[in-house]
Amino acid sequence: METSPVACRTLEEFYHIESHTFEKQYKESLSGYRDWDQLGHADEWLLFSDNIGPRLAIDESSLSNGELYTFVTNRDARTRERSLVAVVAGTKSEDVTAVLLRIDEEKRNAVEEVTLDLSDSMRKIVRTAFPKAGRVIDRFHIQKLACDAVQELRIKHRWDAIQQANDEMEEAGMCGKDYVPFRYPNGDTRKELLIRSRYLLFKSADKWTDRQKQRAEILFEEYPDIQKAYGLCHSLRMIFSKNTIKDAARLSMARWYNKMEEAGIHSFNVIAATFHGHYDEILNFYNNRSSNAMAESFNAKIKLFRANLRGVADKKFFLFRIANLYAYPQ
Structure with a gap:
C-alpha cells in the first residue's frame, strides 16, 4: 500500500492538536531527523545507490522560490518506496554527475535505459554517469513542442x-x-475565434463537440496555415500512438519531417532543430515504448506535498521527509 505524505496542519484539523508544537517535536525528537546520516549535505545532494535499477528517469523539480533540484528515480519502483536514487541541488551537469559518480561503476554500468526530457544538461549527465544506458527522449515533450508551435501561430x-x-x-x-x-x-x-480555438487545437478532431467542429471549420477556412500546423501536430501524435517497430517509425518520422519542412511554418523550426539533434534518442522510444511519466508523477507528488505544507521553509527537513517516503523501505 502506498504511503502519502501528511502535513502537521492536517493532523491539527482532524485531531485538534497544536500543529506548530507538534511539528517541532516531530522534527527534533520523533522523526530521527537529527540522526540522519545524510543531514550534513542534504541541501546539496542526497544519494541512495541501493535503489538503482536497470531503468531510470531523470528530471528537474522546484522545491521553493523556483529553485531547481535534479531528481533521479527508479522507474520500476513506480514512485513508491525505494524509488528515489538521487537528489542534487541545481541542474548543472558537472554537479549532478559528480554525485552520481559516487555510485559503484558496476551498478552504473548495469543501467540499461534512462528517460529524460530535451535538456542538453540532462543528456550530458546520463551520457557520463550511465555510459552503457540507452537514452530515451520523452515522447510527450516532443508532442508538447508541436502543440506549442500550433499555439504560437x-x-x-x-x-x-x-x-x-x-x-x-x-x-x-x-x-x-x-x-x-x-x-x-x-x-x-x-479575436474571439482565435481566443476560443485554443482548446480545440489541443484535441483530436474526433473529440470535438459540434460547436468546436463549427469553430474549427471557420478557423481553418480563414487561417489555412493553422490547419496545416494542426495537421502536422496531429500526425506526429498518431506516429507515437501506433504500436509499431522502430524501423517503421523511423520511416514515418522521416516522412513527417519532410512534410514539416515543405510546410515552411516558422514556428516549427524549433522542432526541426530538435529532431536533427535528438533523432536517435527520440526513436529509442520504440524499443520499449518508455516515457518519463514516472518522473512527472514523482514531480506531481512533490508539488502536492509542498502545497500541503504551504511552501518549503526548511529544505533539509523537507528532503528528509521525501527520502523517508520514497528512498527507504516502509
Whole structure:
C-alpha cells in the first residue's frame, strides 16, 4: 500500500492538536531527523545507490522560490518506496554527475535505459554517469513542442486580429460612426475565434463537440496555415500512438519531417532543430515504448506535498521527509 505524505496542519484539523508544537517535536525528537546520516549535505545532494535499477528517469523539480533540484528515480519502483536514487541541488551537469559518480561503476554500468526530457544538461549527465544506458527522449515533450508551435501561430494571428480591430475602431471613430465588428456565422469576432480555438487545437478532431467542429471549420477556412500546423501536430501524435517497430517509425518520422519542412511554418523550426539533434534518442522510444511519466508523477507528488505544507521553509527537513517516503523501505 502506498504511503502519502501528511502535513502537521492536517493532523491539527482532524485531531485538534497544536500543529506548530507538534511539528517541532516531530522534527527534533520523533522523526530521527537529527540522526540522519545524510543531514550534513542534504541541501546539496542526497544519494541512495541501493535503489538503482536497470531503468531510470531523470528530471528537474522546484522545491521553493523556483529553485531547481535534479531528481533521479527508479522507474520500476513506480514512485513508491525505494524509488528515489538521487537528489542534487541545481541542474548543472558537472554537479549532478559528480554525485552520481559516487555510485559503484558496476551498478552504473548495469543501467540499461534512462528517460529524460530535451535538456542538453540532462543528456550530458546520463551520457557520463550511465555510459552503457540507452537514452530515451520523452515522447510527450516532443508532442508538447508541436502543440506549442500550433499555439504560437494562433497567438500571432490573434495579435494581428487585435490590431486590425483597433484600426477599424479608430477609423470608425474618425468617420463618426459606431464600430460594429465583423462576426462569423457562429457569432465569433476575429479575436474571439482565435481566443476560443485554443482548446480545440489541443484535441483530436474526433473529440470535438459540434460547436468546436463549427469553430474549427471557420478557423481553418480563414487561417489555412493553422490547419496545416494542426495537421502536422496531429500526425506526429498518431506516429507515437501506433504500436509499431522502430524501423517503421523511423520511416514515418522521416516522412513527417519532410512534410514539416515543405510546410515552411516558422514556428516549427524549433522542432526541426530538435529532431536533427535528438533523432536517435527520440526513436529509442520504440524499443520499449518508455516515457518519463514516472518522473512527472514523482514531480506531481512533490508539488502536492509542498502545497500541503504551504511552501518549503526548511529544505533539509523537507528532503528528509521525501527520502523517508520514497528512498527507504516502509
